[in-house]
Amino acid sequence: MNRETKIYNTLTRKKEIFKPIVKNHVGMYVCGPTVYGDPHLGHARPGITFDVVFRYLKHLDYTVRYVRNITDAGHLENDADEGEDKIAKKARLEQLEPMEIVQFYTLSYHKAMKDLNCLPPSIEPRATGHIIEQIEMVQKILKKGFAYEVNGSVYLDVNKYNESFPYGILSGRNLEDTLEGTRELDSQSEKKSAVDFAIWKKASPEHIMRWPSPWGEGFPGWHMECSAMSEKYLGKTFDIHGGGMDLMFPHHEAEIAQSNACNNCNPVNYWMHNNMITVDGKKMGKSLNNFINLEEFFTGNHEKLERAYSPMTIRFFILQAHYRSTIDFSNESLQAAEKGFTKLMNAFETIKTLKASNKSTCDIKKLKKDCYAAMDDDFNTPILISHLFSGVRIVNSIKDGKESLNDSDLEMIKSIFKTFVTDILGLVSDKNSDGNDLTSELMDLVLKLRTNAKKNKDFDTADLIREELQKSGIQIKDSREGTNWEIK
Numbered sequence: 165m166n167r168e169t170k171i172y173n174t175l176t177r178k179k180e181i182f183k184p185i186v187k188n189h190v191g192m193y194v195c196g197p198t199v200y201g202d203p204h205l206g207h208a209r210p211g212i213t214f215d216v217v218f219r220y221l222k223h224l225d226y227t228v229r230y231v232r233n234i235t236d237a238g239h240l241e242n243d244a245d246e247g248e249d250k251i252a253k254k255a256r257l258e259q260l261e262p263m264e265i266v267q268f269y270t271l272s273y274h275k276a277m278k279d280l281n282c283l284p285p286s287i288e289p290r291a292t293g294h295i296i297e298q299i300e301m302v303q304k305i306l307k308k309g310f311a312y313e314v315n316g317s318v319y320l321d322v323n324k325y326n327e328s329f330p331y332g333i334l335s336g337r338n339l340e341d342t343l344e345g346t347r348e349l350d351s352q353s354e355k356k357s358a359v360d361f362a363i364w365k366k367a368s369p370e371h372i373m374r375w376p377s378p379w380g381e382g383f384p385g386w387h388m389e390c391s392a393m394s395e396k397y398l399g400k401t402f403d404i405h406g407g408g409m410d411l412m413f414p415h416h417e418a419e420i421a422q423s424n425a426c427n428n429c430n431p432v433n434y435w436m437h438n439n440m441i442t443v444d445g446k447k448m449g450k451s452l453n454n455f456i457n458l459e460e461f462f463t464g465n466h467e468k469l470e471r472a473y474s475p476m477t478i479r480f481f482i483l484q485a486h487y488r489s490t491i492d493f494s495n496e497s498l499q500a501a502e503k504g505f506t507k508l509m510n511a512f513e514t515i516k517t518l519k520a521s522n523k524s525t526c527d528i529k530k531l532k533k534d535c536y537a538a539m540d541d542d543f544n545t546p547i548l549i550s551h552l553f554s555g556v557r558i559v560n561s562i563k564d565g566k567e568s569l570n571d572s573d574l575e576m577i578k579s580i581f582k583t584f585v586t587d588i589l590g591l592v593s594d595k596n597s598d599g600n601d602l603t604s605e606l607m608d609l610v611l612k613l614r615t616n617a618k619k620n621k622d623f624d625t626a627d628l629i630r631e632e633l634q635k636s637g638i639q640i641k642d643s644r645e646g647t648n649w650e651i652k
């Protein structure tokens with residue numbers, strides 16, 4: 165399917181028609197989590213944003229290789245070149261082996277992504293599994309003269325780099341701006357300039373996670389893993405690089421510099437950044453006591469939460485905003501999202517029971533065109549959702565006998581819901597979050613048994629089925645056309 169799909173490119177600051185390097189194939193790299201704590205909203209947003217990009221491009225018949233890394237070494241506490249490794253610190257505090265921390269939080273991240281119905285990426289490489297590739301890249305950068313070694317650490321020489329390539333093209337900062345925002349070098353510093361960053365760090369005696377290198381025992385700089393792993397799996401230049409806006413500087417800027425310095429070419433054609441999340445209007449932070457992890461949302465077990473919110477409510481809520489806008493989480497907005505989501509899913513169930521008429525009184529072709537146009541406009545999920553709600557209104561009017569659809573239009577609206585709700589937005593009924601139609605199939609079976617019971621004048625059984633379903637929150641309604649059910 166050849167469509168003109170536009171992507172907002174952070175690098176050029178405009179929407180561009182998406183053209184992959186290799187026809188029909190897309191390489192996409194997204195920065196994944198540093199696995200040292202429970203998954204939270206800050207993980208849910210990029211997870212869901214790029215899941216929808218992945219799903220839509222696949223729907224358009226591209227073969228997509230989606231690479232999302234796991235950072236399990238080299239991410240220091242203060243994101244600069246000092247402080248303790250985040251994973252090693254957690255390991256020290258909990259008296260565990262760093263790889264126990266990595267394993268534990270990788271599994272909880274995977275569980276959270278599965279709960280949110282995010283498809284697994286094609287490849288999920290780990291920093292510690294690619295130390296050799298990172299050392300090789302550091303060696304190449306040194307050879308090209310864009311880095312220098314001091315006391316077992318290697319730094320990228322940003323001033324030198326800036327003579328050949330513009331440093332700061334992604335974030336729109338120039339070198340002077342960057343210098344102003346950087347702390348002055350103290351007399352102890354080994355760096356030539358405060359803007360230089362470590363691509364390999366010497367391990368101090370107490371540093372646990374360490375590997376041998378040509379410069380002695382050490383560990384890679386945090387930015388290095390994404391450059392090395394994206395090149396390994398997607399090539400020197402690939403199509404899409406995604407991540408949260410907070411990673412744009414210094415992380416992504418550093419990735420661009422490392423790749424240019426190593427390969428003399430820009431690593432990425434389209435940079436995509438999702439915006440940030442606030443809770444009750446404030447940035448999330450442990451000290452503000454508004455740091456709510458995903459499991460707490462799912463169980464309601466946090467003092468800021470009035471009750472539990474299902475993974476699909478969180479997913480729907482995130483998709484109600486465009487990925488480049490900020491979102492604010494509050495109990496009210498989540499409850500509103502939950503209502504909207506239930507309405508959408510109920511209409512989806514109702515469609516299955518609708519009967520075709522001789523003529524159509526609604527324009528379903530336009531609805532389909534509008535849905536695609538929304539996704540082709542930089543993955544505009546809120547606009548898509550508003551079109552789907554036009555679909556909900558049509559479905560409910562047909563149910564009430566106010567509108568009608570002929571056979572082919574009825575098939576079309578069914579396929580619109582299946583394509584956009586399930587396949588592209590990845591929304592499934594909460595009782596069915598494994599993504600298949602098991603609930604529907606079971607309900608069809610239960611309703612068939614009830615109809616048979618009624619035919620056999622076994623009204624006790626028919627009533628029992630109705631009452632028991634009601635206890636589970638499922639309401640059934642009999643009408644001339646048959647029996648409908650919905651989750652209340």
Ligand code: ZN
Nearest residue numbers: 195196390415
């Ligand atoms: Zn990264």
